[in-house]
Amino acid sequence: MKNVLLICQKELKSYFASPIAYLLMAFFGLIFGFGFYTAARDFVRFSFQAQMMGQSQPMNVNEQIIRPLVGFASTIALFLVPMITMRLFAEEKRTGTIELLLTSPVDDSEIIIGKWLGAMLLYLCVLGMSALNFAMLFMWGKPDLKPVLVAYLGLILQGGVLLAVGEFISTTTRNQIIAGGVTFFVCLLLWLLSWFTAFDSGATASVVSYLSIVTHFENFGKGVLDLKDVVFYLSMIFFALFITGQSMESQRWRA
Amino acid sequence: MIKVEGLTKRYARTLAVDNISFEVEKGQIVGFLGPNGAGKTTTMRVLTCFLPPTSGKANVAGFDVLENPLEVKKRIGYLPETPPLYPEMEVVEYLTFVGKLKGIPSGDITRRLDEVVGRCAIGDVRDKLIGKLSKGYRQRVGLAQAIIHNPDVLILDEPTSGLDPKQIIEIRELLKSLAGDHTIILSTHILSEVEHSCERVIIISQGRLVAIDSVANLTKRLRGSESVTLEVEAADGRPNPTEVQQRLEQVAGVSRVVMKDSKNGRLSFEIESLQGRHIRPDLARSVVNAGWSLNEMRALGLSLETIFLQLTGSEQKEAQVEPTVIQGDQQ
Numbered sequence: 001m002k003n004v005l006l007i008c009q010k011e012l013k014s015y016f017a018s019p020i021a022y023l024l025m026a027f028f029g030l031i032f033g034f035g036f037y038t039a040a041r042d043f044v045r046f047s048f049q050a051q052m053m054g055q056s057q058p059m060n061v062n063e064q065i066i067r068p069l070v071g072f073a074s075t076i077a078l079f080l081v082p083m084i085t086m087r088l089f090a091e092e093k094r095t096g097t098i099e100l101l102l103t104s105p106v107d108d109s110e111i112i113i114g115k116w117l118g119a120m121l122l123y124l125c126v127l128g129m130s131a132l133n134f135a136m137l138f139m140w141g142k143p144d145l146k147p148v149l150v151a152y153l154g155l156i157l158q159g160g161v162l163l164a165v166g167e168f169i170s171t172t173t174r175n176q177i178i179a180g181g182v183t184f185f186v187c188l189l190l191w192l193l194s195w196f197t198a199f200d201s202g203a204t205a206s207v208v209s210y211l212s213i214v215t216h217f218e219n220f221g222k223g224v225l226d227l228k229d230v231v232f233y234l235s236m237i238f239f240a241l242f243i244t245g246q247s248m249e250s251q252r253w254r255a
Numbered sequence: 256m257i258k259v260e261g262l263t264k265r266y267a268r269t270l271a272v273d274n275i276s277f278e279v280e281k282g283q284i285v286g287f288l289g290p291n292g293a294g295k296t297t298t299m300r301v302l303t304c305f306l307p308p309t310s311g312k313a314n315v316a317g318f319d320v321l322e323n324p325l326e327v328k329k330r331i332g333y334l335p336e337t338p339p340l341y342p343e344m345e346v347v348e349y350l351t352f353v354g355k356l357k358g359i360p361s362g363d364i365t366r367r368l369d370e371v372v373g374r375c376a377i378g379d380v381r382d383k384l385i386g387k388l389s390k391g392y393r394q395r396v397g398l399a400q401a402i403i404h405n406p407d408v409l410i411l412d413e414p415t416s417g418l419d420p421k422q423i424i425e426i427r428e429l430l431k432s433l434a435g436d437h438t439i440i441l442s443t444h445i446l447s448e449v450e451h452s453c454e455r456v457i458i459i460s461q462g463r464l465v466a467i468d469s470v471a472n473l474t475k476r477l478r479g480s481e482s483v484t485l486e487v488e489a490a491d492g493r494p495n496p497t498e499v500q501q502r503l504e505q506v507a508g509v510s511r512v513v514m515k516d517s518k519n520g521r522l523s524f525e526i527e528s529l530q531g532r533h534i535r536p537d538l539a540r541s542v543v544n545a546g547w548s549l550n551e552m553r554a555l556g557l558s559l560e561t562i563f564l565q566l567t568g569s570e571q572k573e574a575q576v577e578p579t580v581i582q583g584d585q586q
Contacts, residue, residue: 002355003356006352006355006356007356010341010352013343013344013348014341014343014344017343017344018343095337095339095340095341095342096335096336096337096338096339097339097340097341098339099300099303099305099333099335099339100333100335100339100353100356100400101356102304102305103303103304103305103328103331103333104328104353104356104357105325105326105328105329105356105357105358106328106356107325252305252306252307253307254267
C-alpha cells in the first residue's frame with residue numbers, strides 16, 4: 001500500500017510538473033464552461049418565454065442544464081483519457097526508467113494500481129473544473145444535489161474504466177503517440193457500441209450494448225444509482241488492470 | 256554472493272546468453288567484459304530480475320531470481336546503461352523517491368541521502384532539475400540511486416560511459432571505496448577500466464563465457480611474446496616507410512611489424528616478437544646502423560586488450576577501442 005501511494009504521488013507530480021495537467025484542466029474548463037454558458041443562457045431564455053406565455057409548468061435545472069451537461073462531460077472524457085494515460089508506461093519504457101521500477105522491491109500490481117490512481121486523481125482534478133460551473137447553480141438556484149452526486153460517481157467510474165484501458169494500451173508500446181492514438185480509437189469504439197445497438201434487439205445486440213461503456217452511463221446521467229452499473233464499471237476496471245498486469249508479465253518473458 | 260548456473264537467455268530470434276556459469280564471492284569487484292552485443296546487459300538484467308532467464312539458474316545473496324525476486328531486488332543496486340532518471344524531478348526529490356521505493360524506512364532517508372550525495376559528489380546539483388544536468392552528473396545521480404539503500408550487490412552497466420577522464424577516475428575511486436562491504440559487478444567494453452578497478456574478469460563474447468580469472472592470472476597465462484613500439488624520425492619523407500618496415504621485419508626474432516602512424520615526419524611501428532625472444536637490442540642496433548634516428552622505443556606489457564582479442568577471436572579486432580576513448584553508445 002505504501003508503494004502504491006508512493007508511485008501514485010510520483011505520477012501526480014510528473015503530471016503537474018509538465019504542462020499537460022494544466023492544459024487538460026484549462027481546455028476542459030473552457031469547453032465545459034462554453035457548454036454551461038450556452039445551456040444556462042437557453043434555460044433562462046426559455047423560462048422567460050414560458051413565464052410570458054403564462055405557462056405554469058416549472059422549469060427544472062437538473063433536467064435541463066445538469067443532465068445534458070453531464071452527458072457532455074462524459075463525451076469530453078473520451079478525448080481526455082488518452083492524453084492522460086498515453087505516457088503512463090510508454091514514457092518509462094522509452095526513457096528506461098521502467099528498469100528502475102521493475103528492479104525495485106515493488107510488486108507489479110503496486111506499480112499498476114499506483115499509476116492508475118495517479119491518472120485517476122488528475123482526471124478528478126480535470127472534472128473538478130466542471131464542478132465550479134455547477135457550484136454557481138447551487139449558489140443561485142436550488143437544484144437537487146443527489147442526482148448531481150450520482151452523475152459524478154458515474155463520470156468517475158466511467159473514467160476509471162477508460163483510464164485502466166488506456167493504461168493497458170500504454171504498456172504495449174514505447175511510443176506515446178501510438179499509445180494515445182490507439183487509446184483514443186478504443187474509447188471511441190466503446191462509445192460507438194451503443195449506437196450499434198440503438199434500434200436492435202436480440203442476443204448479440206444485448207451483449208454488445210451491455211459491454212458499451214455509454215449504455216451504463218445513462219442511468220447515472222439520469223441520477224439513478226443502479227448497483228448493476230456500479231458492478232459493471234468496477235469489474236471492467238478490475239479486468240483492465242488485470243490484463244495490464246498480464247501484459248507486463250508477458251513482455252518480461254518475451255522481451 | 257552471486258551464483259549463476261547454466262544461464263541461457265533467448266530472445267525471439269537471437270540467443271543472447273548461452274549457458275553461462277560463474278560465481279562471485281562477497282566483497283569482490285568483478286569486471287564483465289565483452290564487445291558490444293556480447294550479452295553483458297542481458298546477463299545483468301537477469302541478475303536484477305528485470306528479465307527472467309530462458310533456462311538455468313541465477314542466485315543472488317542466497318535468493319533465486321525467479322522464485323524470490325522481491326528478496327533479490329531488495330539486496331541489489333542497479334545502474335542500467337542509461338541511468339533511469341526522471342527529468343522533471345529535482346535530484347533530492349528523485350533520490351528520496353528511489354530511497355522510499357527501495358524500502359528505506361522514512362526516518363533514515365535523509366541520512367542515507369546526505370551520504371550518497373557526498374559520496375557521488377552531487378552536492379552542487381542537489382536542488383537542480385535532473386533534466387538540466389550534464390551527462391556526467393546524470394551518471395553520478397544514477398550511481399547515487401543504485402547505492403542509496405546500501406545494497407549487498409551492486410550491478411553497474413557501463414558506469415563510466417559518457418564521463419570525462421577526471422570523472423572516470425573519480426568513479427573508479429568511488430567503486431574501490433565501495434568494495435569490501437559490497438559485491439560489485441560492472442560491465443564495460445573499455446578494457447583499461449577492468450585493469451584498473453577489478454579483481455576478477457569475466458570475459459564473454461557472443462553470449463558465451465570465454466574466460467573467468469583474475470587480471471594477473473590472465474596476463475600470466477597468455478604471456479610469452481613481447482611487443483614493442485618504436486618511432487623513427489623521417490624528415491622530408493626519408494627514409495620511406497616501407498623501407499623501414501622491411502628492415503625491421505628482417506631483425507631476428509621479429510614475428511610481425513605493423514605501421515601505426517606516420518605524422519609530422521615520424522613513423523611509428525608496433526612490433527611483436529616470436530615466443531620467448533628478446534628483440535629490443537637488435538631492433539635499436541638495426542635502426543641506428545641504417546643511419547636513421549631512433550626517437551622512441553618502448554616495451555608494451557601484454558595488455559588486457561591483447562588477451563581479450565586472443566580470447567574472443569581476431570574478428571573482433573575492429574571493436575577494439577582505445578582505453579581513453581569515451582564511448583556512449585546505446586544497445
